[in-house]
Amino acid sequence: MRPVAQARDVVSFGSFSLVVSERLLTRDGEPVELGARTLDTLIALLSRPNEVVSKKDLLAWVWPDVTVEEGSLRFHIAGLRKALGDGTDGARYIATVAGRGYCFVAPISRSGPDNQNTAAAPSFPYSNLPSRLMRMVGRDNDLLRLSTQLSASRFVTIVGAGGVGKTTVAVAVGHHLIEAFAGAVLFVDLGMLGDPELAATAVASMLGLSVQSNDAAPALIAYLRDKRLLLMLDTCEHLIEAVAALASQIFTAAPQVHILATSREALQVEGEHVYRLDSLACPPDDPTLTxxxxxxxxxxxxxxxxxxxxxxxxxxxxxxxxxxxxxxxxxxxxxxxxxxxxxxxxxxxxxxxxxxxxxxxxxxxxxxxxxxxxxxxxxxxxxxxxxLLSEPERVVLRRLAVFVGHFTLDAALAVVSSATIDQPLVFGAIDSLVAKSMVATRPLGAMMRYLLLDTTRAYALEISLDEAEFADLAVRHATYYRRWLEQSGIEWPTLSTGAQRAPHFAGLNNVRSALEWCFGANGNAEVGVGLAVAAAPVFLAMSLLPECHRWSERALGALDAAARGGLDEMRLQADLGVSLMFMRGGRDAAHLALNRSFAIAEQRGDGLDQLRLLGPLNMFHLRIGEFKTALYYARRCSDIAATVEDPAAKTLAHSILGISLHLNGDLSGARAELEAAVLRGPDVQRTTTIYLGFEGRILAGAILARTLWLQGHPVQAAERARLTVKYAAEMDHSLTLCIALIWAITVFLWIGDIEAAEEHIDWLVSRSESHSMAPYVAAGRAFKADLAIRRGDAKGGVEGLEGALEKLHAMPYELLTTSLNASLAQGLGAAGRFAEGLALIDETIALVDTNGDVKYTPELLRVKGALLLSMPEPKTGEAETCFMQSLDLSRRQGARGWELRTAIDLAALLAAQRRRERARAILSPVFAQFVEGSDTSDLKAAKRLLAALG
Known part of the structure; x- marks a missing residue:
């Protein structure tokens, strides 16, 4: 590890300053008392800000000459967090990265005799800069002036005439500054966009962010808020109002983001510095010029x-x-x-x-x-x-203008060729146009891409084509991209980074352009319906839910009477329903669309069609808390899957049936189905993302972890939970990751690993906030409130939990309602509000009996018994009855996790009544069933109680 500072360098963060050479930490000028090891830990973390410092490295730094256990490190990390006030009033300094180490995440600045103040903020190691020219003529001074101005002012727009070289200079500036931004330079070509509303979506998509609302700007800004990077917005003039508003918001909200824009006119927003790029200098008109x-x-x-x-x-x-x-x-x-x-x-x-x-x-x-x-x-x-072009070259150039952004040679040959100009002629014309610089080339991924510069495309579009010729061209364009979507659709869920998405993103812009024409005044709605059928599941898989909703709805509105009840309507209704479910929750519109789609699938009698609908229908009813209905759809899915020869369909069926059985209390049946999906399932590539909007096998893995804990295997449960989160993180599909995190957090809370739970809660809140996934933000807040109750802050925890539950009910998102109600009831009891706590428990038990989710019934009965005992006048008889009912039900379910908790509470009650033999007889055999997890909280409590019972 490298030294954090030299001489009298000062490292500042928040209200703190650290003089390393003097080993002095101050807060607002006042010394902060820290032990030597704790201070060494802080210095070590500050030596690599915004990087994960492994536990091994920290142990070597803080204890260089002795061998100590990790518990010593955790002790000093906890002391350091307390001294810094980490977690108080929103302050964040040290993050724990599960299984890896710790990271100092707050922005810092250094000052000293050899340092100017420089800020460091969380960043990301990503750059997609186009290649710079081998030699840029006449722009060296512009390059240096722009680099200096951008570093100083953070927001510069290069303004100049079309073709003057704005993009060339901007790319050169990006390469010049790439080291200063640690490689974090994002180049966004807005020239391929025609819709101003997609400006923020374009930037978010290049970052690999999920877009869950019509306005992607809030999620994008939340993501960029603590990032240090150079954001380059190229070709802004045709989207001037939208880009100006977006750039202004980013500049204000993300203090470590530097913005370099190119445009034919200034954005005219606060913070912008305009750099006018003049034409290249020419010699004066002098007859004697040499x-x-x-x-x-x-x-x-x-x-x-x-x-x-x-x-x-x-x-x-x-x-x-x-x-x-x-x-x-x-x-x-x-x-x-x-x-x-x-x-x-x-x-x-x-x-x-x-x-x-x-x-x-x-x-x-x-x-x-x-x-x-x-x-x-x-x-x-x-x-x-x-x-200067030949007539075939002119025709090809005019037709190429139908493409938005990059296109492949295959696309050009398929779209431009016609009865009057065959493919060999098109091929030769493109080759000539490239040689004459009318068509640019750029390698993108493993394939060469072609591009009309925006000025050339605008010029070509001004040359009117015959109306019939243009209609034929537009139909071929839409047809080609429908076929492209159908062929490449399986790849979409595997794309996670901007670099991977770039080739597909250009194609997606062509899809949007084709859809706009198809459903426009002079378009072809019939072709548009087919394109929307192919595009909607791709928008869904890429988490572009508003666009999935928009085009599914437009296509459904364009269906003629003959197409009603057919395959196209079935698929469009399914995609409409799934996008509505995740965007708006909504019991009515989403349910109506999914039911209509399934009715068509049943009428058609195709097993695979029905399978694709039963998954979303199951998930819809799970999300609104109708667990019995969800189980009905899962069983139907399983029955149909057994009749088809499709490994992906069988995996989907195992996943949703396992999840539904788990929630309905059939743990052994759930485990068999979940293991079939997770452990023995075929190697299919994220197929459920196309149908569900997320990867179902990841959810199955998370629910399997919960099932393992309930069956009495806490160590296996924790391992499966961590492994599932790891797989989800590697996918980098935000919706899938948030789902994995939610269920993994419940496992860590059950085990009593509060530190792991808190780490994953922070991760959940951070990811869901930056991607506008409101249900998961609310769930994260609810988990934080649960932690507050567990740590003794009953009043604050209850208030936070009530607010989070209110938001979850409004969406609706009821998957966590039962467990959160149990936590809230315990918090109400801790706050002395026993009547409210008991009323909530009784209400929740009744809700579970009606809708399902009966796996929680033993725990609800245990919580009720504990509340009855904690009242000022304990009702021991009623409490003992609740405990006995809980024990009986947990045994019938095979839920050893609940059984142990209840046995502990009942044994403690009996011991207090001097019925020690009875207490030991109840607790001892339950405890003996566990062969792992002796360091988990429940087993440690049982062991202590048995020791006290003799």
Whole structure:
């Protein structure tokens, strides 16, 4: 581990300052007393801020000459957290990373004789910068000035004419500063977007974030709030209002995020510094100009380099220099225009290129050269360049404009080819267009991608196509991307990072564009329905729930009478129902859509169709707390799965039946089904994500962990819970991870591992907040309130739990209601509100009898008995009855976890009544059933009580 500071360097965080050389920690200038080992622990963590420091490294740092147990480290970490007030009033300094170590997560700054104040904040090791040019002509000063200004002011917009080189310079700045941002540079090309409402979605998707609402901005800002990175927003002008608002919010809310934007006009928001990127400098109009002087100006330099790179051979005499300078001035020093002109020299020669350029520009410039906006200069250049193309090249260029962003050669051949222009001709035309710089190339992933620059695409779209020709083109475009979705759909759930998503993201923009046309005024709704059927499950798998909902709804509205009751309606209703379920909860609209879809599936009689609907229907009823109904759908799913030869369907059936049996108290049946899904299931790649919106096998693993604990295997339960969370984290699918975390937390709470529970609760809240998953935020808050009750803060815990339950009921999300009600009843009892606690327990028992979730009934009876005993006038007879009922039911369920808890409470009651033999007779055989987990809280309590009983 490296030293945290030298000389009298000061490390500051929050209201604290640490002078390492003096081993002095102060808070608001006042010394903070810390033991030597505790201070060494702090210094070690500060040596690697925002990194996980392993327990092994910490032990080696703090105890370099002796061997100690991890318990000593935990003791000093706890003391350090207490001294810093970690967790008080929202302060966060030290995070525990389960199974790995500890991390200092608060922003810090260092100051000293050799340091300027520099802030460090949590970041992410990710960069998707395009490759920079081998040599950038004439922009060295711009590069340095922009880098300095961006570092100082945090928010800079490069403003200039189209084609002037804004993106080129921005990319160069990103590469120049990439080390300063520890590799955290995110490049977002907004040129491929047409809908301003998707600006925040585009950034979030590139970060691999789940989008769960129509407005992705709050989730994006929550995610960026504590990140240090350089965010590059390229080509903003067509989305100016939306990008301006988004950039302003990020700048204000995320103090470690630096923003570099490119646009033809300023965003005009607070905090923005505008950097105007002028055209490349040209020599003055001087008849005596020499080639040597001309070469000192960047515009002629760029022209000559690009002409030579294209194969042109120029002597570059004074006469040729004058022609080159004339061309550069006519093009106003616009880099893109110069490059395109230079590439024509090999074909036409220098003088003819200049002559053609003069003719075309003369036709377009009706006034002085300085009068028209710079965009007209670029338009003139593009118009001239278009005029140099052959007729097949012109047709191909116009048709390529249908693509948004990158496209593959396969896509181009499929979409552009027609009866009048075959694939070989298209292939040759694209090759020529690439050579003439009308089509750009860029490797993306393992495949070369093609791209019309935004200015070129805009120009091509202005050239009107015959209405019938355009309709045929748009239909081929939509049809191609429907086929692409159907072929690549299985891959979508496996994509987690922006780098993996980038190739698919460009395709998804083309899908959106095609859907907009299909359902537009002059579109083809029939083609649009087919495309929406293919697109909706992909939007669902990528957690883009609003878009899944939007296009499913639009397509359903466009179905004609003949299509009602068919396969397309069945699939669209299913995707609509699932997206509504996760977005809005909603008992009515989501239920209606899912039921309609299932009715069609039953009518069609296809087993696989019914299976795909039974999973979402099961999950819907689980989420609203109707556990018996959910079990009905799970059993139907299992019955049908047995009749089909589809391993993925069988795994789905095992998963949802195991979950439903668990919640309904059949633990042995649940374990068999869950193990079939998790341990013996086929190696299928996340198929349930397409149908459920999350990976069902991960949920099955988490519920298996709970089942193991209930059956009396606490060590196996903890191992399975941690393993399931690990698998979910590796998927990096936020909805799946949050589901895994929720159920793993319940296992850690049952075992009594409060530290592990707290770590995972913090993880759950952080991930769900940054991805706008409101039910899981509320669940995390509820778990925090439960911890407060366990730690003795009954008043605060009860208030927090009541508020969280109110939010969960409103959504509705009732999966945790029974267990949280039990915790709330215990908190009410601890606060002296016994009548309210007993009323809540009785109400919950009645609810369980009606809806299911009967696995909790033994625990509810135990909690009721404990409340009866803790009253000012204990009702021991009623309490003993509750305990005996709990014991009987837990034995019938095979729930040894509940049985042990109840046996402890009943034995303690009997011991207090001097019925020691009876107490020992009840507790001892229950305790003897456990062969693992002797260090868990319940088993330690049982062991202490048995010892006291003699």
């Amino acid at each position: 080639a040597a002087v001309a070469q000192t100006f960047p515009a002629p330099q760029l022209f000559m380099e690009r002409a030579a790179a294209s194969g042109a051979r120029l002597d570059y005499s004074d006469a040729e220099a004058a022609i080159v300078v004339s061309i550069c001035r006519k093009l106003d020093g616009v880099a893109l225009a110069i490059e395109l002109a230079a590439r024509r020299v090999d074909a036409y020669g220098l003088q003819q290129t200049a002559a053609l350029l003069d003719q075309r520009l003369t036709l377009l410039w009706l006034g002085p050269r300085t009068a028209p906006p710079r965009q007209r200069t670029l338009h003139a250049m593009l118009d001239w360049s278009y005029g």
